[in-house]
Amino acid sequence: MSRIRADKIWKNGKLVDWDDARVHVMSHALHYGTSWFEGIRCYQTKRGSEIFRLPEHVKRLFDSCKIYRTEIPFSWDEISEGILETIRANRFRECYIRPLVIRGYGSIGVNPLGAPVEVFLMVWEWGKYLGDEALEKGVDVRTSSWLRAAPNTFPSMAKAGGNYLNGGLIKMEAAVEGFAEGVAMDVNGYVSEGSGENIFLVHQGRVVTPPVGASILSGITRDSAITLLQERGVEVVQEQVPREMLYLADEIFFTGTAAEVTPVRSVDRIDVGSGSRGPITRQLQEDFFAYVRGEVPDRHGWMTAVYQSAGVPTP
Numbered sequence: 001m002s003r004i005r006a007d008k009i010w011k012n013g014k015l016v017d018w019d020d021a022r023v024h025v026m027s028h029a030l031h032y033g034t035s036w037f038e039g040i041r042c043y044q045t046k047r048g049s050e051i052f053r054l055p056e057h058v059k060r061l062f063d064s065c066k067i068y069r070t071e072i073p074f075s076w077d078e079i080s081e082g083i084l085e086t087i088r089a090n091r092f093r094e095c096y097i098r099p100l101v102i103r104g105y106g107s108i109g110v111n112p113l114g115a116p117v118e119v120f121l122m123v124w125e126w127g128k129y130l131g132d133e134a135l136e137k138g139v140d141v142r143t144s145s146w147l148r149a150a151p152n153t154f155p156s157m158a159k160a161g162g163n164y165l166n167g168g169l170i171k172m173e174a175a176v177e178g179f180a181e182g183v184a185m186d187v188n189g190y191v192s193e194g195s196g197e198n199i200f201l202v203h204q205g206r207v208v209t210p211p212v213g214a215s216i217l218s219g220i221t222r223d224s225a226i227t228l229l230q231e232r233g234v235e236v237v238q239e240q241v242p243r244e245m246l247y248l249a250d251e252i253f254f255t256g257t258a259a260e261v262t263p264v265r266s267v268d269r270i271d272v273g274s275g276s277r278g279p280i281t282r283q284l285q286e287d288f289f290a291y292v293r294g295e296v297p298d299r300h301g302w303m304t305a306v307y308q309s310a311g312v313p314t315p
């Protein structure tokens with residue numbers, strides 16, 4: 001795997017060299033997980049470089065921080081324009097974008113309110129999260145022994161760094177046993193999500209996905225997939241999914257900024273449907289990639305131009 005690197009990072013309002021974007025070892029986030037972030041993609045489209053659903057991602061970043069009583073010391077517009085500035089400074093045509101907010105060096109107790117808030121905007125070139133072959137062949141997954149957090153423990157609607165300790169356990173358990181990913185249940189034993197992806201099933205002619213109340217992150221690619229499926233006349237329902245439905249599904253796929261739309265070919269060594277990518281998944285992939293590559297008009301206003309931008313609209 002190539003080393004992740006770029007020329008510039010946006011740190012607290014200024015572009016700095018990649019190696020100078022440092023934090024103090026006493027930063028609150030390093031000790032207690034008080035960080036919030038986003039994953040966003042910039043695509044090389046037929047119209048030029050465009051960011052997929054930038055306003056929605058920036059809004060979720062602010063929402064995540066609000067849940068944790070953290071005020072970002074920059075406006076919505078400043079963060080959005082900072083992302084565009086950082087891509088331009090690195091001269092990328094296509095890249096992954098990682099805004100990061102942390103509680104920095106100021107207090108060391110559990111209470112984070114005395115620690116300053118720092119903001120970093122990073123971009124780098126990153127390929128397919130689960131591998132190029134996964135988009136066509138699908139991936140093998142296992143149900144995880146680790147549950148997602150109960151609703152009254154960690155707020156799943158916040159994309160917080162500390163929450164991903166749970167995701168790391170799910171991912172490592174799967175990896176050491178030869179699986180590409182794990183699927184976690186919620187505290188009630190119903191299907192929740194992967195370590196970093198939302199999950200959809202095709203079952204008895206419907207597309208089913210767990211609801212927000214199943215301790216999932218309310219994914220922006222998830223929302224986009226629902227819209228694209230409904231435009232095709234596919235019925236999409238959000239309801240509790242029993243674990244055994246994973247074994248009976250005709251198709252399963254993951255969605256996420258990193259994973260995009262990735263088929264699942266087996267769960268716990270049980271083939272999903274025929275064991276290959278199904279027709280609904282294939283059609284969704286075609287529609288999704290046609291959209292983000294600019295092969296169809298931007299009918300939903302999901303794309304933000306990087307090098308011709310005249311500002312980012314409010315969602």
